[in-house]
Amino acid sequence: MRSTIRALRAERGWSQQHLADLLDVSRQSVNAIETGKYDPSLPLAFAIARLFERSIEDIFDDGLGVANAAE
Amino acid sequence: MGPQNSYRAASKHFLVTVIPLLTLYGVLVVFGHRLFDLNSLSVTARTAGAVLTFLPMMGILWSIHRILQRTDEYTRMRLFWALAEGGIALSGVLFAVGFLEYFDVIPEIPLFVFGSIFYLLVALALLRQNFFKVP
Numbered sequence: 001m002r003s004t005i006r007a008l009r010a011e012r013g014w015s016q017q018h019l020a021d022l023l024d025v026s027r028q029s030v031n032a033i034e035t036g037k038y039d040p041s042l043p044l045a046f047a048i049a050r051l052f053e054r055s056i057e058d059i060f061d062d063g064l065g066v067a068n069a070a071e
Numbered sequence: 072m073g074p075q076n077s078y079r080a081a082s083k084h085f086l087v088t089v090i091p092l093l094t095l096y097g098v099l100v101v102f103g104h105r106l107f108d109l110n111s112l113s114v115t116a117r118t119a120g121a122v123l124t125f126l127p128m129m130g131i132l133w134s135i136h137r138i139l140q141r142t143d144e145y146t147r148m149r150l151f152w153a154l155a156e157g158g159i160a161l162s163g164v165l166f167a168v169g170f171l172e173y174f175d176v177i178p179e180i181p182l183f184v185f186g187s188i189f190y191l192l193v194a195l196a197l198l199r200q201n202f203f204k205v206p
Contacts, residue, residue: 017164029145038145 002061008036008052023047081141088134096127098181128186149200158191164188 009019016034020027023044032038033048040048049056097154103124109117137145171177 021079023099025143026078026082026146032145038148041144044144 001036001039002063003033003036004059005030005048008054008059019051025054025064044062076144076148077141081138083132085138086142092127092134093128096124096131098149099124099127107180125183149197153193153196153200156196157189160192161185161189162197164192 005019005056011018014022016030017027020030023030025044029038029040045056045060049059052059092166103120106118109120112120137151139150142150168177168180168185
């Protein structure tokens with residue numbers, strides 16, 4: 001799943017470790033989510049959205065939004 | 072910061088617990104039986120020796136259970152994968168070694184050795200995750 005976490009983090013000048021500390025997860029978790037290697041659970045996705053003051057849909061994109069809208 | 076430090080606290084607690092226990096287990100396995108003549112000991116004494124030797128391993132198992140409960144979801148997923156792959160690989164090793172023993176190709180290997188082999192296989196699975204970006 002694609003996400004805008006890396007860009008949002010960069011806007012704030014946060015390192016992966018700093019974001020990981022704020023979310024109480026490992027730095028590897030943040031890296032895995034940023035690179036699309038790992039899709040976070042709903043609770044973690046909500047925590048990320050709250051932290052960046054965005055909606056989940058603003059941050060995560062499963063690539064199906066356009067296809068679903070077209071149906 | 073309270074709960075925000077729980078992931079780090081869990082990781083630190085795991086290392087602080089497991090490293091001494093693993094060292095103690097290694098020392099007991101390698102040197103324990105050399106301190107005594109096992110044939111001269113009573114069954115009770117030998118039982119006590121066996122229990123004392125595997126107690127550190129029980130502590131390690133408890134620590135693994137705790138880290139699985141307390142760590143973050145991504146690390147938990149990686150650990151579960153590594154434990155599953157280690158278990159699958161161990162079953163292969165057990166079948167292979169078991170039949171090699173059964174057909175008298177190799178001498179009998181103490182069962183507790185396979186416990187160590189399991190953790191080695193889990194460690195290899197974790198390394199594989201790091202180098203090959205799986206699962």
